[in-house]
Amino acid sequence: MVQVMERTRERAGLKQTAAPAVPDVRPLVYDTKLLNLWYGNHHALKNIDLPIRENEVTAIIGPSGCGKSTYIKTLNRMVELVDDVRTSGEILYRSRNIFDRNYPVEELRTRVGMVFQKPNPFPKSIYDNVAYGPRIHGIRNRQILDEIVEKSLRGAAIWDEVKDRLNTNAYSLSGGQQQRICIARALAIEPDVILMDEPTSALDPISTLKVEELVQELREDYSIVIVTHNMQQAARISDRTAFFLSGEVVEFDETDKMFSNPEHKRTEDYISGRFG
């Protein structure tokens, strides 16, 4: 078993990049308490307890259909866009329950940006894609917008590649570049948290590497929750990992610990590739 773990870690490049031990003291951004979610009669999330801490990358892993996307979409209440969804329990964001009747969901979505599996830029120029959110929030001053666009594109590590063609349609970019434009678009609203739902699954290996490096850098300023099918990716870039199975959190721990010495047999079987 130890050998299998070692191989997983080696494949993940963990020996070179292992993050230092994660202190348990960073403030909570989210605290999920006994969260249950049903799509109609289908019980998709079961008694989820999960803390998410500031300036950390929290990875959500698990086999297809285990509830990863559902969970991440619950964090910004996007899941409510689906008909016939019911929840119980609490998700505290900065100590306030986002399910409270009078919780301002629009405000939540300005604090919590999201990047999806497939790059989904608008059919607009690179500039307009990034300026979209700030404009919605009423910023019209061109100089301020220019500054936001540049800062966001720099933050998404794509400024140098696009600075001479900001008026080009974002669709003309490669998939990997489009995904970084989408990350810049998320950064432009100055979020507190960035949710990423399999952000590299549609990208080639080089673009994947760029997005992974970017996630590492963004951790300095943001708290990141990333859903990934790719265990090596979770091992490479996250501080903590939650392993979901059939709608439950089987194990949640520091990533290094989970990948070297998992607590539960089901985690060990999954990360060593025995199922999923």
Ligand SMILES: Nc1ncnc2c1ncn2[C@@H]1O[C@H](COP(=O)(O)OP(=O)(O)OP(=O)(O)O)[C@@H](O)[C@H]1O
């Ligand atoms: N809109 C929906 N209506 C009904 N059931 C749904 C809906 N979306 C997801 N489900 C079900 O909820 C469960 C969890 O789905 P979810 O998409 O969260 O899983 P996942 O772990 O993200 O899967 P994948 O890795 O394949 O994307 C699955 O059984 C799925 O079929």
